[in-house]
Amino acid sequence: xxxxxxxxxxxxxxxxxxxxxxxxxxxxxxxxxxxxxxxxxxxxxxxxxxxxxxxxxxxxxxxxxxxxxxxxxxxxxxxxxxxxxxxxxxxxxxxxxxxxxxxxxxxxxxxxxxxxxxxxxxxxxxxxxxxxxxxxxxxxxxxxxxxxxxxxxxxxxxxxxxxxxxxxxxxxxxxxxxxxxxxxxxxxxxxxxxxxxxxxxxxxxxxxxxxxxxxxxxxxxxxxxxxxxx
Amino acid sequence: xxxxxxxxxxxxxxxxxxxxxxxxxxxxxxxxxxxxxxxxxxxxxxxxxxxxxxxxxxxxxxxxxxxxxxxxxxxxxxxxxxxxxxxxxxxxxxxxxxxxxxxxxxxxxxxxxxxxxxxxxxxxxxxxxxxxxxxxxxxxxxxxxxxxxxxxxxxxxxxxxxxxxxxxxxxxxxxxxxxxxxxxxxxxxxxxxxxxxxxxxxxxxxxxxxxxxxxxxxxxxxxxxxxxxxxxxxxxxxxxxxxxxxxxxxxxxxxxxxxxxxxxxxxxxxxxxxxxxxxxxxxxxxxxxxxxxxxxxxxxxxxxxxxxxxxxxxxxxxxxxxxxxxxxxxxxxxxxxxxxxxxxxxxxxxxxxxxxxxxxxxxxxxxxxxxxxxxxxxxxxxxxxxxxxxxxxxxxxxxxxxxxxxxxxxxxxxxxxxxxxxxxxxxxxxxxxxxxxxxxxxxxxxxxxxxxxxxxxxxxxxxxxxxxxxxxxxxxxxxxxxxxxxxxxxxxxxxxxxxxxxxxxxxxxxxxxxxxxxxxxxxxxxxxxxxxxxxxxxxxxxxxxxxxxxxxxxxxxxxxxxxxxxxxxxxxxxxxxxxxxxxxxxxxxxxxxxxxxxxxxxxxxxxxx
Numbered sequence: 001x002x003x004x005x006x007x008x009x010x011x012x013x014x015x016x017x018x019x020x021x022x023x024x025x026x027x028x029x030x031x032x033x034x035x036x037x038x039x040x041x042x043x044x045x046x047x048x049x050x051x052x053x054x055x056x057x058x059x060x061x062x063x064x065x066x067x068x069x070x071x072x073x074x075x076x077x078x079x080x081x082x083x084x085x086x087x088x089x090x091x092x093x094x095x096x097x098x099x100x101x102x103x104x105x106x107x108x109x110x111x112x113x114x115x116x117x118x119x120x121x122x123x124x125x126x127x128x129x130x131x132x133x134x135x136x137x138x139x140x141x142x143x144x145x146x147x148x149x150x151x152x153x154x155x156x157x158x159x160x161x162x163x164x165x166x167x168x169x170x171x172x173x174x175x176x177x178x179x180x181x182x183x184x185x186x187x188x189x190x191x192x193x194x195x196x197x198x199x200x201x202x203x204x205x206x207x208x209x210x211x212x213x214x215x216x217x218x219x220x221x222x223x224x225x226x227x228x229x230x
Numbered sequence: 231x232x233x234x235x236x237x238x239x240x241x242x243x244x245x246x247x248x249x250x251x252x253x254x255x256x257x258x259x260x261x262x263x264x265x266x267x268x269x270x271x272x273x274x275x276x277x278x279x280x281x282x283x284x285x286x287x288x289x290x291x292x293x294x295x296x297x298x299x300x301x302x303x304x305x306x307x308x309x310x311x312x313x314x315x316x317x318x319x320x321x322x323x324x325x326x327x328x329x330x331x332x333x334x335x336x337x338x339x340x341x342x343x344x345x346x347x348x349x350x351x352x353x354x355x356x357x358x359x360x361x362x363x364x365x366x367x368x369x370x371x372x373x374x375x376x377x378x379x380x381x382x383x384x385x386x387x388x389x390x391x392x393x394x395x396x397x398x399x400x401x402x403x404x405x406x407x408x409x410x411x412x413x414x415x416x417x418x419x420x421x422x423x424x425x426x427x428x429x430x431x432x433x434x435x436x437x438x439x440x441x442x443x444x445x446x447x448x449x450x451x452x453x454x455x456x457x458x459x460x461x462x463x464x465x466x467x468x469x470x471x472x473x474x475x476x477x478x479x480x481x482x483x484x485x486x487x488x489x490x491x492x493x494x495x496x497x498x499x500x501x502x503x504x505x506x507x508x509x510x511x512x513x514x515x516x517x518x519x520x521x522x523x524x525x526x527x528x529x530x531x532x533x534x535x536x537x538x539x540x541x542x543x544x545x546x547x548x549x550x551x552x553x554x555x556x557x558x559x560x561x562x563x564x565x566x567x568x569x570x571x572x573x574x575x576x577x578x579x580x581x582x583x584x585x586x587x588x589x590x591x592x593x594x595x596x597x598x599x600x601x602x603x604x605x606x607x608x609x610x611x612x613x614x615x616x617x618x619x620x621x622x623x624x625x626x627x628x629x630x631x632x633x634x635x636x637x638x639x640x641x642x643x644x645x646x647x648x649x650x651x652x653x654x655x656x657x658x659x660x661x662x663x664x665x666x667x668x669x670x671x672x673x674x675x676x677x678x679x680x681x682x683x684x685x686x687x688x689x690x691x692x693x694x695x696x697x698x699x700x701x702x703x704x705x706x707x708x709x710x711x712x713x714x715x716x717x718x719x720x721x722x723x724x725x726x727x728x729x730x731x732x733x734x735x736x737x738x739x740x741x742x743x744x745x746x747x748x749x750x751x752x753x754x755x756x757x758x759x760x761x762x763x764x765x766x767x768x769x770x771x772x773x774x775x776x777x778x779x780x781x782x783x784x785x786x787x788x789x790x791x792x793x794x795x796x797x798x799x800x801x802x803x804x805x806x807x808x809x810x811x812x813x814x815x816x817x818x819x820x821x822x823x824x825x826x827x828x829x830x831x832x833x834x835x836x837x838x839x
Contacts, residue, residue, distance in 0.1 A: 147593060159660065161593045170595050172660060176369065178417040202598045203661035204367060204462030209595045 126224035482533035520618035
């Protein structure tokens, strides 16, 4: 569907109620990112259904996330070294910008605890490598003030620890894997940080550690497992 | 010092097997490759007359290895002809074709790789395999690299890596384009039964087979379950964390006794206070004898907490520095602190272990620390031998120092010795290096679990006919006899019995047991329960982490069960003869008096001195 062909109310209702097939949902999502008219219709419908004051695709749109992922990856591609670029290109083409895992971290000022958002649409996750996250039950060393640990749901092979005091994010990914997975820490505006995780010596795990992260909202995404490399 | 080597991969010319096939390259030397003539060559390739007398030069300059072709026949690197008389940078794993017949591979000098039919196969991993490594799912073979050094597509291969009785891995390798390589971590299938039986250290071999042809063998040592290798590779080092047992009753009891005022889940105020109180407890309440490590201390036999804190009544114990460190670490972890295990080399063959603790609890990233400087301000460290007594024959009777003196001693030791690594136990736990499932008594091996389940199944089946569902030692004996590849079958076979006939006699015997009495619920007889208790005792006296088949068999042949008597009568077998045969089959079992574990430990330690 091109820009000029708009969606009807029924389709928009189905889109909001998440009743559409994945392909159709993506198609509408892409259209919404470009079509102001349809977006207004979505916002109006959303207000009717959920009685919210305001709705934007940025906060609620599933398909809008697809556009955002593409933007993050494109941005990462432009701001990384040549050896990594091919991998990001493959990520974009082979996996259609889907990710192996995603969380959002909001670092506020020093007095306020960091927030972690773990609930994202399944649509964003690469099939076979999809990883949703949940907050880990605070046990042992995790229960210390200022530290939040989240783990990958179902298969606890990825663990992320956020430390508000140190403004750090520590990521551990269980191996063995055929390659060290890439991680991208993207801000809303600035350049994303792209890192290739390193093997944690003496273990089967891969990891990355970000320190002194400034205040702001960050999206942390993980390269899908078994992404094709050339 | 040699940092690189050249390996002769293949030559279309048949060469003498005694011909040098590997040349180690020193950074301070210029190497000339060619055919022997008046002028000496370092890399003698005289077997190939398509090579110039002075074919190429290889040397090290400004951090790089370089090659220069000086021949009439040319030199190719990974298939590309290099310009004559021009220095060209060499990278590891470059394949050099000199002339058009001889292929050499340029690799790091410590590469364990081997050449086979124009392939280069490099298998890297640990020289030691142990239950701890297996339990932590750490790789015994870390990486396999295969390079096709031919100028054409390779055939697909089947690679098999195996160590007989212990593990095996089979991988289908797809065809590789010319000069391409593949790298992977092989999936290993481990024979748990064999590893559980590993009471003593044994030498084995890692066999590399391609398309079912054995192409290479390399040594691998199977450590006993309670042994560790300290310096061999990072995986063995992190596997040490499996021997820190925070839930062990002796560690838990030591923490409880150190902090009598604390009950339940009250957290002890801080790490320093915890270390100080524990230190005071071991220093003042216990008489712990320091045992110096044995000569070859890079592999150590470890004592678990109950083997260190031997006598709770008289508060007497013993251990090497590493045993004490593992105990102290277990206590700290039990008290919810984050211990670190320090390893220092004090002389060429001697290592010293010390215990430290992070001042603050945090989730940390690194498991192995190789740089000491960033740690020093964040930890409290002490030397555990400063709360011990020397052995009676030592001139110095007492090592005992105060807590502060012990910390100072540890810092002194760090300055004098060579710091090897610090192992962060809490970080290791985050990477799945969990404590061994040992709680002061042996565990049922997988084999015994299977046999136990089979015995119950037999009781269930016969119970459905007879109405009597009690499982007894005789069910266990039957299950053992029915288990393929077991020692029981071997024992009966070696003793002249027909196994199938024995099984048939026992089966029909079981069907007549207690006929008429109704017990509908599946339950064990008293003797059956005693059997496990006895087997457990035998396992412990053998210093085995697991109750193995031989322990169960010994318990069966020694138990006072009438059903076993009847069975032996029916098959015309005698306990004494079977016990004798068992002793000959398993010399380590030796059927000697079964001492209490602590006595046994004392014997071991006496033997070490």
